[in-house]
Amino acid sequence: MNREVYLDNSATTKPYPEVVEGMVEMLVNHYGNPSSLHMKGIEAENAIKKARESIAKALDVKSGEIFFASGGTEANNMAIRGCALANKKRGNHLVTSTIEHPSVLNTFKFLEQEGYRVSYIGVDRYGRVNLKQLENEISDQTILVSVMHVNNEVGTIQPLQEIRNIIDSKKSKALYHVDAIQSFGKILFTPVQYGIDLLSLSAHKLHGPKGSGALYVRKGVRIHPIVFGGSQEFDMRSGTENVAGIVGFGKAAEITFDNFNHGVSVMDENKKYLEEKIKETMDHVVINGWCDGQNAPHILNVSFLGIKAEVLLHALEAKGIFVSTGSACSSNKPSPSHVLAAMGIEKPCIESAVRFSFSSFNTKEDVDYCVEQLAAIIKQLRKYVRR
DSSP states (O other), rough: OOOOOOOOOTTTTOOOOHHHHHHHHHHHHHOOTOOOOOOHHHHHHHHHHHHHHHHHHHHOGOOOOOOOOSHHHHHHHHHHHHHHHHHHOOOOOOEEEETTTHHHHHHHHHHHHHOOOOEOOOBBBTBBHHHHHHHHOTTTEEEEEEEEOOOOTTTTTHHHHHHHHHHHHHHHOOEEEEEOEEEEEESSOOOOGGSSEEEEGGGGGGGGOOOOEHHHHHTTOOOOOOOOOOOTTTTSOOSSSOHHHHHHHHHHHHHHHHHHHHHHHHHHHHHHHHHHHHHHHHHSSSEESTTTTEEEEEEEEEEETTTTTHHHHHHHHHHHHHHHHHHHOTTSSSSSOOOHHTTOOOOHHOOOOOOOOOOTTTOHHHHHHEEEEHHHHHHHHHHHOOO
16 A cells, blocks of 8 residues: 655645544533533533634734634635725725735625725735735725735745835725645734734644634724624624634644744755655646745646646655645646636646645655655656647
């Protein structure tokens, strides 16, 4: 049987054992509703409070600025739709980029149907937003600027400080939302550092459970809730809390940030090692999105020219190696990557692009096995293509 090498950590990560243990403990022994006034409810409420404090500590913000959601998609929706609804009397112009996650882009498309005007900022060949275009688009009607910190397909890091500076230079009152789902736990930063008003997070990208996310809302920022009910999460997000998921998120954040330097070092070293070995052993390869010092430590996007990415993905899977062809939220649909297309990447590169994404669980031996199998598969596939 082949060994298993999981290199699709941008899609999801394997939960830490301590996360699973903590969640089971909540489900089995502390299963009360946090809104209940008896002991079981208070136990659950205290567990949520502890998790909220853990995530706030990781971001160096107040715990009262953290609101839990069902995941990164809902956190993005809360930020974008919540801002649009709360500020529609002040303006109806929204700004984002062309390479955002579908949970952002599709939310903006919905708001366009509701009468809002949206500007989609282009990017360069490395996936960096066009700052001049951003500056030109911001007006006194702009109520929100939303960009991702790290792109989920190519790993490009956006210049958050420069974007903040442009908003300020235009004397704009627009709120600043950052989708930090791929950067939280991979890059050290704080919302205050970049003047961020709203920040989206997801648990399952840093070895927490699926179905748990959070939104940071800077104190004093007003957004409308988009889910109504029993006024949980300080009236920001109603619905009985996913206590076990929240506890798992808190524990994952604790472990990740307690071991931050080691974890990031492991990811970065293995990513660079894979890139080096691919360049050494294979021809006709293109690295997408790479830019010196402006790329996340865990994502490597490579085009193997002449080979369909989906074919390569399944050939690697047969050897126990798991990779991706793009965003996990859309890669099961036969459409080209909107990210690579927006970057101006040529069609042959887009069709042959594969994403490798690392966690601290990966080893150099994983990379060696991956390169060995990858080289053999590509040699065979290219021989078949030439026939």
